[in-house]
Amino acid sequence: MSVSLDGFVAGLDQSRDQPLGVGGIRLHDWHFHPGDPAYEASEPVRDHLLRPVGAYIMGRNMFGPVRGEWDEDWRGWWGEEPPYHAPVFVLTHYAHEPIEMKGGTTFHFVTDGFVAAHEQARAVAGDGDVDIAGGASAVRQGFRAGLLDELMLDIVPVLLGAGERLLEDVGDPVLTPVEVVDSPHATHVRYRVGG
Amino acid sequence: MSVSLDGFVAGLDQSRDQPLGVGGIRLHDWHFHPGDPAYEASEPVRDHLLRPVGAYIMGRNMFGPVRGEWDEDWRGWWGEEPPYHAPVFVLTHYAHEPIEMKGGTTFHFVTDGFVAAHEQARAVAGDGDVDIAGGASAVRQGFRAGLLDELMLDIVPVLLGAGERLLEDVGDPVLTPVEVVDSPHATHVRYRVGG
Numbered sequence: 001m002s003v004s005l006d007g008f009v010a011g012l013d014q015s016r017d018q019p020l021g022v023g024g025i026r027l028h029d030w031h032f033h034p035g036d037p038a039y040e041a042s043e044p045v046r047d048h049l050l051r052p053v054g055a056y057i058m059g060r061n062m063f064g065p066v067r068g069e070w071d072e073d074w075r076g077w078w079g080e081e082p083p084y085h086a087p088v089f090v091l092t093h094y095a096h097e098p099i100e101m102k103g104g105t106t107f108h109f110v111t112d113g114f115v116a117a118h119e120q121a122r123a124v125a126g127d128g129d130v131d132i133a134g135g136a137s138a139v140r141q142g143f144r145a146g147l148l149d150e151l152m153l154d155i156v157p158v159l160l161g162a163g164e165r166l167l168e169d170v171g172d173p174v175l176t177p178v179e180v181v182d183s184p185h186a187t188h189v190r191y192r193v194g195g
Numbered sequence: 196m197s198v199s200l201d202g203f204v205a206g207l208d209q210s211r212d213q214p215l216g217v218g219g220i221r222l223h224d225w226h227f228h229p230g231d232p233a234y235e236a237s238e239p240v241r242d243h244l245l246r247p248v249g250a251y252i253m254g255r256n257m258f259g260p261v262r263g264e265w266d267e268d269w270r271g272w273w274g275e276e277p278p279y280h281a282p283v284f285v286l287t288h289y290a291h292e293p294i295e296m297k298g299g300t301t302f303h304f305v306t307d308g309f310v311a312a313h314e315q316a317r318a319v320a321g322d323g324d325v326d327i328a329g330g331a332s333a334v335r336q337g338f339r340a341g342l343l344d345e346l347m348l349d350i351v352p353v354l355l356g357a358g359e360r361l362l363e364d365v366g367d368p369v370l371t372p373v374e375v376v377d378s379p380h381a382t383h384v385r386y387r388v389g390g
Contacts, residue, residue, distance in 0.1 A: 005348075005370065006362040007202045153200075155350070157370035157386060159362055167201040167354055175200065175352035180377035187372050189382050191352060 008163035016065035030185035041183030054128020055121035059138035114141035143170035203358035211260035236378030249323020250316035254333035309336035338365035
């Protein structure tokens with residue numbers, strides 16, 4: 001998760017036109033410049049994000065901007081070939097048939113909560129990781145369910161001042177930094193979660 | 196400044212008995228174990244904190260817990276030989292004669308704001324650095340005055356959930372991480388401030 005130094009994963013006024021809210025796009029600058037030497041230090045982190053993953057869990061707002069029933073035409077933000085290449089379990093209150101995309105991504109819609117989504121993801125992931133693709137609410141649900149092994153934070157040297165916080169109402173988990181990748185654009189920290 | 200991963204420099208209910216508030220002491224665990232191999236990775240940061248500094252600026256609550264007029268008996272939290280060994284300019288609304296301590300520390304009380312304190316500190320610091328000893332409010336005043344060159348953050352993998360935030364109402368300064376020291380107890384990041 002890319003997070004501002006003051007703790008936000010998105011700015012104010014998230015909308016279909018501005019899914020990351022005011023200023024939120026700045027949190028992702030570090031991975032928009034592959035091949036640019038000025039951004040080389042973040043390369044291992046970009047590579048990690050693109051590694052094969054067994055399955056993903058995704059929050060509803062990350063999949064689509066529509067509140068309420070699904071728009072039948074909506075197939076996610078990522079075009080016909082999303083970058084996941086694995087089953088993606090979308091947390092939602094509205095049932096929907098699975099949507100099969102190109103390149104191995106299938107969106108499944110789970111209406112009975114994070115733990116159920118995690119079980120389904122774990123069942124299909126085999127030896128692969130189950131990753132939370134985002135957003136912040138899905139990560140918080142993972143913390144509250146005690147189902148996170150790792151938290152990857154990209155701490156971006158930007159202050160948004162307001163917006164959606166990541167680490168709020170998740171209790172007091174044991175977190176241990178186990179790896180840091182240092183770049184001028186973000187401090188990437190991998191935390192082990194739990195004792 | 197030691198800061199929790201959710202952005203707090205102190206927990207709730209700061210008081211004379213509990214100057215860092217509920218849980219706040221956990222933010223300083225990383226520098227309480229000099230010589231302990233488990234805390235060795237933070238050694239360079241502890242050494243940096245103990246280096247000779249030209250002068251300090253200190254917020255009023257960091258110097259003493261008393262609100263209102265000064266208690267004439269109060270000489271700071273640190274005993275007769277504080278660890279500063281330099282002039283310390285304390286921001287306050289209440290004038291007070293300087294207090295000379297052992298070991299080179301003299302507390303001066305400045306009633307006309309951060310910029311004035313900075314001028315006085317700069318004047319006596321010579322070639323040495325002017326450091327903000329803390330607390331959070333003094334750092335925020337430094338940001339707002341545009342007088343910070345560097346911000347040293349010790350990002351501690353602890354969630355306090357509530358308390359005093361550091362990076363709030365300081366605008367949108369340009370911050371660039373220039374050095375990271377990675378330990379299991381804190382991720383120490385030195386930011387350059389300004390373009």
